[in-house]
Every structure is written in C-alpha cells, then in structure tokens.
Amino acid sequence: MRRRAALALAAAALVAARGAAAQGDPLARAFELERRGNDAAAVDAYRTALRAAPGELSALLGLERSLAPLNRGGELLPDLQLAMGANPKSSAVYGVALRYWGAQGQADSLRRIAERWAALEPGEETPYREWAAALAARRDRAGARTALLAGREKLGRPDALAAELAQLAAQEGDWPQSLREWLAAARRLPGYRASALSALRQAPEAQRPALLAQLGQDPSPVAKRFDAELRARWGDPLGGYERLQAALPAEPAQAVDVLRQFAEALRGQPGAPARAAMGRTLEAIAERTGGTQAARLRLDAVQAYLDGGDRASARRLLASVAGRSDVPPALSASASGLLLRLLVEEGRMDEAERRLADAGNTLTADERAEFTRRVALGWARQGQLDRAGQLVANDSSVEGLSLRGRLALFRGRVGAARTALGQAGPYAGSREDATARTALLALLQPIEADTLPALGAAFLALERGDTSAAVDGLDAVGRALPPAKGGAELRVLAGRLAAAQGRVEAAERILRAVPDSAAPAASAAALLELGRLYVLRGRTQDAVPLLEQLILQYPRSALVPQARRALDEARGAVPGT
C-alpha cells in the first residue's frame, strides 16, 4: 500500500515536471507567432499554454490580443472562465473579463464582474475605470458615465474618477462639466494638470469666454493656473501672465516651477504679445534665481521683449544686467549686443556708437564688425550717409561689401552699388539677406545710368520705413527710365509696395502702366501682382482676365505656374492659400 502510494506520487511529480517544461515552450512559441503576425497559430499556442496553466496571465492576455484581429473575440470565454477560476483575485484577469463582456455587449455581466472586482479591492478606482472603458469602447457613453458615477459614490470621494468623467464630458461637448471635473482631478493629483490643459485647449472657440468666466469664479490656485495657461493658449498670453502672477506661490522654488510651466505654454506661440509675455515670465524666473543663470534668463527676457516690441522693458532689464558685477564676460557681450540693437532701433546712434567704443575687449572681432555694421545702417537711416560710410570703409567682409553697396545706392550711385553688391555675391549672410541682395542687384543691373539720386532717395525712404515716399519715388524714377532699362521693374516694385501698404488705387495705377512688349518679365510680374491683389480683395472678375493674359501672352514666364494657381483660387477650383 505504501509502495503503491510512493509510485503514484513519483508519477505525479514526473507529470508535473513535464507540464512545467511544456508550459514554458508553448508560451514562448505563442509570443513568437504573435510577433510574426501569425495570429491564428498564436491563438492555438496560447491555448496550449493555458491548458497547462489556466491561471497564466501572459497567455490569457496574449490570447485576447490574438483573437481580436481575427474578429474571434467571442471565443475567449472558456479560457477566461478557467483563468478566473484558477486566479480569482487577479486584477488583470478581471480587466480581461470586463473587456470581453463589454465587447459582447452584455451590460449585466459587465456590471457583475466590475462589482466582484471592486469588492476584492475596496477603495480602488481601477474596477470602475475599466468598467467604464469597456462601455466607452462600445460607444455607450451614458453607460460609461453611470459606471464612473457609481464608482464615485461607492468610493465616497467627490473627486474620484474625475479625469475619466472630464474626458467623457468633453466627448459629449459639455465643456463646463469637463472643466469642473478636470479641476477636481488636478486638485487631487497635480500631475493631471498637463493632461487637463491639453484636453481643455481644444474647447470650441465660442465656449472659451464662458469657461474663462467659470475659472474666474474659482479662487483656488489650480483654477488660477488653468485660467492663466488657457489664456496663453487661446490668444491672450499677457492676460494669462497677469493672472498667473496673482496666483504665484510665495515659496520661490515652487513659483519658478509654475513660471517655467507657463513659459512652456508660451513657447511656440506666434505673435508679439506671446513674446512680450515670455519676456515677463523669464524676468520673473530670473528674480527668483541666482548667479549666472539669472543673468542669462534676463538676457533671454530682453530678447523676448525686443521681439515683442516692448522696448521700455528691454531697456530697464538691460540696465539692471549692466549694473551687476556677477555677469560673466560672454553674457556681457550678449548684453552689449542687445543694447546696441535697442539703441539702433530707437535711433539713438550717438549713444550706440559710444557703447560700441566702450565695449572694448568684451567683443570678438566678428561681433565688433557686426555691431559696427548695425550702427552704420542706423546712421544711414538717419540720412548720415557719410558717417555710415566711414564706419564700414575698412570692412572688407562680404557683409561689409553688401552694406557698402546699399550705402552707395542710397547716395544714388547706381554703378558703385552694382559693383559692391556683385562682389558680395549671392551667398553671404542669412538666406533672407542673400535673397534680398540678389533681388536688388537684379533690379539695378538693367539700369544704364551710373548715378540716379532720386532712386537712392527712394530706397533710403524704404529703409527708413517711409513706404509711401518710396512708392512715389520708385514710380517716378521708373516712369523716367525706358521700360526695358529698369523702368518697368522699378514700377513693379513700386506697385508691389503700394499693394502691401493697402493703397489699392495707387497699386492699380502703377501696375496697369507696366505691361510693355519691351519688358516681358516685368510685364508678367505686374499682371501677377495685380491679379493677386484683386483675388485678395475678392475682385475675382477683375483678376481672371489679367491672369489669363499673363498665361497666354507670356507662356514662357517663370510666373506662369503661380498665375495658374492664382487663377484656380480666383475661380474657387482649389482651397485658398
């Protein structure tokens, strides 16, 4: 009797050992088959693994994954029931069960499983979250909401499952409710802030004022931060900053954290207000930061202020940087550059030149040359062409040649300008500068006269921002020159500038006078410019004949593809650009 029992035990142990070996192999094989995309074979392999170990969670999950693409999800039930029997307290198995009964549309079974799971893990949100997710996957949003609210009630916390309810409300277009839930979620767990803002920023434009008003009535710091960051994302970055400032924590490290997150919200936002708000944010961070980092932040803030058109703030901050002894030399050079940019933009050339002289060894040779050119251009804008010329007389760099060419042009010395611009070539400087220089050279090349003071005055007016005077001057010079000898091209430029200014009648008058058989390139350009102007103004019936004329009369013009595009837009054949 005892011997027989021992033999039986030995046999059982052997069977168990073989089972363990088999259990390892089919699972690995199943994973490999699934990885290769052979779902049908993977299903069989996972089933083999589950027969050996019904509670093996990896096999059950793999079976669920492999059945789905085969549209055979309904076959999971026997394996699932065995797994639940073998592993009655596994959350993951309950999760699979919820997805299964959800996919089968069996709401009662779904509820029963969720409640069994919740009873096993009282205080946990997961059973309700998964229950709702299974219903939401069936697009049963009402059922999903009921499940989440049931969970909230059972858990006894008014902020339980708030993030899920917020997303559900947004899907149903109930943005005020979504906002309330997101606030609750973020109050309980600050990590929800980013998700909340990412979701709320998509609220329809018409609903945004009401949402901001809703936030305005909530005195909590979380609501104030939501208010600030949503304003930043919805086109009112300065308003957002003001609200953020009022809600900053007293503790500096916390405040810096909040400000950095606000700066992230501003990053990539276009427009001067966003840059100005960035300047204020960086300055506020700098006030709470020490050492070199603070100086660097202040300079970044100055740059942002200048980009945002807030020169007063840029000046104030630069003065504070200049007065500090803890600023390293490299940052000091950057500060000098920014100050020079500011002074040139404000037309304070004497001071700019003095600052440049005082900068001494803080600037490298290249930096000094670049700042000198900026100062020279500043003098030129003020009409001090001699002084400007003296500053760059010894600058033999490509950029220096380019500037000397422009200075020559301002004086009306067309030949000298052509020479200098030609020597500078098409490659130096930024892409925009190189393109502008090449276009200018192309404009001057057909002009035969060596000196044209009126042309210089027109270009100088343009440099100074007096576009009206530039238009009149260029038009006048263009009229006086033969069309094929630069006259037509100058008038196209005049017409283009007038159009950009919104002086439609002037643009029409100038551009309509351009077409001339002796200047086909300029003629095509004038027709395209005028056609585009009319398309922009909604005068398509005026635009169409001009664009057709361009295509038919100048079929070899490089502008024909652009004319066809404009023609398509005028006719509504393609979406507007």
Place this chain on the structure above:
Amino acid sequence: MQRRDFLTAGAAGVLAASPALRRLPGVVRAPWLLLPMDEAQAEHLKAYGVTFRAIARGTRCEWLLNYRGGSFLIPNDGAAARDAALAGVTVEPLDDGPVTQIRGVLQNGNMDAVPLEKAPKVAVYVPPNAAPWDDAVTMALDYAGIKFDKLWDVEVLRDGLRTYDWLHLHHEDFTGQFSKFYLNYAGAPWLAEMVQKNRDVARVLGYPNVPALKKAVARGIAGFVERGGFLFAMCTATETLDLALASEGVDIAASYADDTPMDPAANQKLDWSRALAFQGARLELSPTTPVFSDIDGHQVNSAERRQPLGSFTLFNFSAKIDPVATMLVQDHRQVIPDFYGLTTSFTRRTLKPNVTVLADEPGAPWVKYIHGERGQGTWTFFGGHDPEDPQHQIGDAPTDLALHPHSPGYRLILNNVLFPAAKKKELKT
C-alpha cells in the same frame, strides 16, 4: 508606344507649349488637338474640363479608349487651344494625316474612338450646411472647371432631377441615421445643425422623421436612374442608398433617428429586388456600432473589424464590345492605392449577379468600383471618401487637387462625368 511615336508626340507637345511656334502657319492650321492622357500629360484632371467645355460649346470630340491612357481628340477651334493653355493641359496639334494613323492604330488594337457629343447637365446632391468633410466629386468638378448645380432633398422630392443627366451622391446616409455620427460627435455644432436641417425638411415635406424622408429621396434617385439618368455615388451614399431602397416599410434606423428602435427582424424583411447593386447583406443591428451593414468590406469605424488598406486594380475590358466599362476605367495607372471612407469597399458576397466589377483588390473578399444598369439608366458606385486622402478624418483640411494633378483615383471620378457625353448608339454594355 514606339519610341518614334513618343518622340513625335514630345515634339508636338513642345510646339503646343510655345506661343511663338504656335504662330507658325502649320501649327495654326493643325485641325486637331490631341490631349494625351498617358505620362506625357501635365494636367490629367484638367484635361477632362477642357474636353467637357469643348463639348459644351457644341464641338464633337472623341474619347480614344485605351489609346495613350484614354486620350481625347478635339477639333482645333482655337478656343480649345486657349482653354488648354490656360489650364496647363498638354496638347499635341495634329494634321489629318497623323489622325488617320491614330485611327488605324485604334482599329488594330483593343481600342476605339467614342464620340462625345452632348455635355451632360450635372447635379451634385449636397446638404445645405457646410459639413466638416470634403466631397471628392465636388472638388474634382471644381478643379476641372466643370459646371454643376447643387440640389438636396427638396429638389429631389419635387421632381427637380428631371432636368439633369448626371447625379452625384457622396457622403450621405440614406438610412437617416446621420451617418451614426451621434456615437462619436454628439455635441458637435455641425452635427446639431445637420440634424436640425434634416428634421426641418422632413417636417416641411410632411414626413414623420428623417429616415422616412431619406427613403423617399432614395426612391426619387432610383426613379431618376430608371428614367435614364446617370448616377455616380461614393463613400457611404452607395451602401445606404441600397439599404434605404431595400428597407421600404421596415424600420432599420436606431431610436436616436426616429424615436423607435430598429426592427429586430429587419434583416428578414429587406426586399433586395428594390436595390441597385446589393443583395443578401446583413444590417448592423447594434445602434452603438458605427457601421451600417456587412456590404462594406473594410468597416473602418469598427475597431474589431477594421481591415487594412491595400490597393485596387482596374479591370481591362474590350473597348469595341464593352465601351461603357472601358470608358469608366480609362487611366494611366492600373493599380491604385486604396482609401478609406465610411463605406470603403463592397463585399463580393453582397453583389447582385448582374453587377459589373470595374476594379477590385485581388484576393480580397471585396471590390472597389462597380457599375450596373437600372431601367433606362446606369449607376456607378466607387467606395471610399477621397482618393488622395486615404485616412480622411472629419475636420481635416480639404484636399488641394493642384498638388495631385495626375491623381489616378480622381480620374475615375471624372471618367464618370464625361461618360454620359458619349453618343448613345455607341453604348453596348
């Protein structure tokens, strides 16, 4: 094509492109313009517009089936050359000699010349609200410069289709369930507007609900085909038009559309003899699954059933025996990447036996492009939403066809617009 032919064609193209050379007497006198539709064409889609407008001016054009991608031969009346130049369409001026040679080539191969004599009067069924999705046919017509009228339920039900030759349907749900958008877009202003407008029209026209209204519209459209109209439908309009026709007297709409649940025995009550293309399809009975039936092979909005996109292949037909089918598949590509729509494809199992399959995905249980007759007229169904936006999502920017001037998928749409212009006696299918 022989290399010599190609060089000749290229030289002719250069002549056409140059106005200086065009002024030479030989070119001016060239009595014919060939619009090649193979790789030599710079603007495939606009070539249809140039041809359509020539026909509309009363010019007798010819569609050279299977000749260089389905080229067009137009008498050089001056206006056509101007039109082509404006549109950027490649033309090759030809004298009578080369045209005679072409006719010889047509005679000896699987090719034919189909006269195009009367520009069809085109109507597009478009809801009045601005839907947040584009309509491939409207865009193709706009891009090619083919004029069309827009009409909707009121016009269809007041017999407004009688004055048109060609009707296009696109993203319309003729089961009246608003494309089941309730499931994913509840609360969206455009959906609320769509629902309100449909309900207003149903009320004004005396129908109890939108599904009843749409069934009546579907009957009107089927009547248009019976009387000799040309129907072209894409996307969900294909599947739901037939479901609406087959479900006369059967409630197949979810309760959010007509306040009553779908008849649970609806599948058994459908009368497929009323439908144009399909039979034996099974309705999706769940109101929470954004699918209409198993007609569509791809089931794009059902995560469990969605099938991946492949590519579809156009069939070759005999140009002389089967000119209609041949016209509908004229293209410079035979294999075209597939694209999704609410209805992407049509399962082979659900096709009626008399349906002509124009394109399918080899080896797949679905087809892409089908054609058939009903009474005096014809219908053509093309699955998918936008041939150049395979994953089109609601709210996406409309496709800019200037970026796809050679689109082979859009060519299939425009084949349908031009084919009703073919002289009736030539139609043998």
